[in-house]
Amino acid sequence: MRLLLSLCVLVAAPAVAQETRIEINLHFDPAAAAALQKMGEMVTVGASFYGEPSATNTLPVDEVGWITLGNETITVWPVDQVVHIGANLGAAPMSSVLAPEVNVNVYSARFTSEDNVLDCSLVEGPTDELSKKPQDVTCKLIEG
Numbered sequence: 001m002r003l004l005l006s007l008c009v010l011v012a013a014p015a016v017a018q019e020t021r022i023e024i025n026l027h028f029d030p031a032a033a034a035a036l037q038k039m040g041e042m043v044t045v046g047a048s049f050y051g052e053p054s055a056t057n058t059l060p061v062d063e064v065g066w067i068t069l070g071n072e073t074i075t076v077w078p079v080d081q082v083v084h085i086g087a088n089l090g091a092a093p094m095s096s097v098l099a100p101e102v103n104v105n106v107y108s109a110r111f112t113s114e115d116n117v118l119d120c121s122l123v124e125g126p127t128d129e130l131s132k133k134p135q136d137v138t139c140k141l142i143e144g
Contacts (some may be wrong), residue, residue, distance in 0.1 A: 007010040020086040020127045022047075024104060027080050032118060032141045036078035043118065047072040047085040049127070051097025059096045065068070067097050075109050078093040082134070086127060100127045106137050118140055 024045060028036070036043065049069035053059075059067050069092040072085050085104065094100060104123035107116040120139040123130065 005114075018114065020089045020100070020131050021084055022086045022102065022104075022123075022127065022131050024083045024085060024106075024123065025134050025136045026076050026083060026106065027136065027138045031141045032139050033078050033080075035117070035141055036108065039112045039117075041112045041117070042075050043078050043106060044103065044109045045072075045074045045076065045083050045085070045106050045137075047070070047102055047104045049086075049089055049092065049100055049102050051100045054096055054098050059093060059097040067093075069093070069097065069100055078139075085103070086131065089127065101125060102127050102130065104135070104137070106139060119143075 026043070026045070048071050050062075050066040051069060053061055053065070053067050058068060061067060070088055072088060074083055076083060086102070089100065092100070097123070102124065106118065106120035108118045110116065118139045119142045121137050123135045123137060
């Protein structure tokens, strides 16, 4: 009887969205880290989640034809570290897209300078694929 009751509870319970967690390994070359620390400048990790509309989509599409699933912005000090993104993606309307994708940009936070002073590698692609292994982002100073 307990087994039957447990099964009924499991079937009646609402589905919980699965969390997508993408690990970003931030690396700064020594000159970039030193310059940012001397300036007292921080670094922003910006992630935009989106996808191509599914056949059942009812949400508005943007000017490019994508569905926006959300954005995350994390501000950190310029030291080598691991940042996780995607925690809020589980609440997004995933049935509205064929497959969720992400674009991750890293840039100086512009607290002490109007201009971005970093040249960082990008992370972009399907969230499922990117969540399977850590993604490296390397930053150096913009040559100028």
